[in-house]
Amino acid sequence: AQTVTQSQPEMSVQEAETVTLSCTYDTSENNYYLFWYKQPPSRQMILVIRQEAYKQQNATENRFSVNFQKAAKSFSLKISDSQLGDTAMYFCALGANFGNEKLTFGTGTRLTIIP
Amino acid sequence: EAEVAQSPRYKITEKSQAVAFWCDPISGHATLYWYRQILGQGPELLVQFQDESVVDDSQLPKDRFSAERLKGVDSTLKIQPAELGDSAMYLCASSLFREANVLTFGAGSRLTVL
Numbered sequence: 357a358q359t360v361t362q363s364q365p366e367m368s369v370q371e372a373e374t375v376t377l378s379c380t381y382d383t384s385e386n387n388y389y390l391f392w393y394k395q396p397p398s399r400q401m402i403l404v405i406r407q408e409a410y411k412q413q414n415a416t417e418n419r420f421s422v423n424f425q426k427a428a429k430s431f432s433l434k435i436s437d438s439q440l441g442d443t444a445m446y447f448c449a450l451g452a453n454f455g456n457e458k459l460t461f462g463t464g465t466r467l468t469i470i471p
Numbered sequence: 472e473a474e475v476a477q478s479p480r481y482k483i484t485e486k487s488q489a490v491a492f493w494c495d496p497i498s499g500h501a502t503l504y505w506y507r508q509i510l511g512q513g514p515e516l517l518v519q520f521q522d523e524s525v526v527d528d529s530q531l532p533k534d535r536f537s538a539e540r541l542k543g544v545d546s547t548l549k550i551q552p553a554e555l556g557d558s559a560m561y562l563c564a565s566s567l568f569r570e571a572n573v574l575t576f577g578a579g580s581r582l583t584v585l
Contacts (some may be wrong), residue, residue, distance in 0.1 A: 360513075393576075401514075401562070401576040447513050458527060459574060460506065461513030 363463035377433045379448030380443040384451045388452035390431045396444040473497040475577035483583045489551035492580045494566030506562040553584045
C-alpha cells in the first residue's frame with residue numbers, strides 16, 4: 357500500500373513572498389512519480405509539477421520548485437513570488453505501480469495568498 | 472485546449488434515489504478514472520478503466536455503485552440507492568496509456584444527498 361501525508365491543513369502568506377508546502381509519502385515501489393496538483397476554488401484540478409523518483413535533480417516550473425528527498429520520502433513544494441492566483445488547495449500525489457497509473461492523494465493544504 | 476467533460480456539474484437528490492454521472496475524456500486517452508472527493512479531503516480512486524476494461528475497482532462500493540465504459544470512450548458512474556454519506560465531488564480524469572500518471576481532470580460533479 358502507498359500513503360501520502362500532508363501535515364499542514366492550512367497556510368497563508370503575503371503576496372510576493374515564498375511559501376513551502378510539505379508532503380511525506382510511503383511506498384515499497386522503486387519506480388514512482390510524485391506530483392503536486394492545484395485545485396482553485398470551484399475550479400478543476402490541474403497539474404503543477406511532476407518529479408520522477410529516479411531523477412536526482414529537483415523539478416522546477418517557473419515559480420514552482422520541489423525539494424525531493426528520496427531517502428526521507430519527503431517531497432515539498434516551494435512557491436516563489438506568490439501571486440493571488442496561487443490561492444487554492446494543493447494536493448501532493450504519488451503514482452507508483454508503473455503500468456497502473458492511479459494516483460494516491462494526500463488530504464491537501466489550503467493556501468491563501470494575502471494581498 | 473482539450474478538456475475532460477463531466478455532467479451534471481451539480482446534483483441534489485434524496486436518499487434512496489438513483490443518480491448517474493457522465494464523463495467524456497480527452498480524445499485518444501485510453502485510461503479513465505473516477506475519483507470521489509469528500510469535502511476537505513483528497514480524491515480517492517473509485518474505478519479505473521483501460522479502454523473498456525476495468526483495471527481497478529477495489530474501492531468501489533459495488534453494492535450500490537456501478538461504472539461502465541462500454542465503447543472505451545465515455546463513461547457513466549451510477550449510484551443506486553444514494554445514501555447521505557455519498558455527498559461528495561465526483562471527479563473524472565483521463566490519461567494517455569502509460570504516460571507516467573499525468574492525469575487531466577474534469578471540473579467534477581458535486582452530489583448532495585438529502
